[in-house]
Amino acid sequence: MNGPRRAPGDLLVHLRRARDHADRHYREPLDLDALAAVAGLSKYYFQRMFTATYGLSPAAYVSQRRVERAQDLLRATNLTVTEVCTAVGFASLGSFSSRFREIVGESPSEFQRRWAATGAPHIPGCFVFMWGLAEKRASEEKREEKPSS
Known part of the structure; x- marks a missing residue:
């Protein structure tokens, strides 16, 4: 089948x-x-x-999800490729770059350059990191507030 x-x-x-x-x-x-x-x-x-x-294997699924999020960050922020790599959970720049190219068909740098050429405004990286930190804190607080049954 x-x-x-x-x-x-x-x-x-x-x-x-x-x-x-x-x-x-x-x-x-x-x-x-x-x-x-x-x-x-x-x-x-x-x-x-x-x-x-x-x-897809579970590992391939997680990897694909990380690359999809990396595409969003590379398109919409002024983060470096290395910052995006760590922000989406890859442990090494080499594995990130090769997996990105495998899925997207171009390197993260090429992808970012191509999107930057469109002139679209970028979200400053500091806001992205602050938002991610706030999101993480909110989910941790939500877990702590759950009443024990």
């Missing part, structure tokens, strides 16, 4: 939980163990079912 397979409904709930977690926490270190734990599944079963359902 070619293409992603469909998982049973109850399994999809667990897979979506992990995918949604990856979408929200893409900046953080996310490995197979962490995502499988969020899904409540063994890591090898999770790996197989996630890949079969979404057509």
Whole structure:
């Protein structure tokens, strides 16, 4: 059978939980163990079912999500490629650049230059970092406020 397979409904709930977690926490270190734990599944079963359902391994999914966010930052801010790399959760500039080129078809620098040539205004990087810090604090406070059952 070619293409992603469909998982049973109850399994999809667990897979979506992990995918949604990856979408929200893409900046953080996310490995197979962490995502499988969020899904409540063994890591090898999770790996197989996630890949079969979404057509990408969990690692490839997280990497793709990070590159998508990097594209947003490179288009709309004055951050350097290195700042964007760390802001989206990549550990090394080399892995970021090669994965970016693989997905987008050009290097992050080329992408940024091409978008800068359009003359669109850029959000100062300091605002981006302040907003990210405020967003992180708000989510931490929200977690602390949850009443224990």
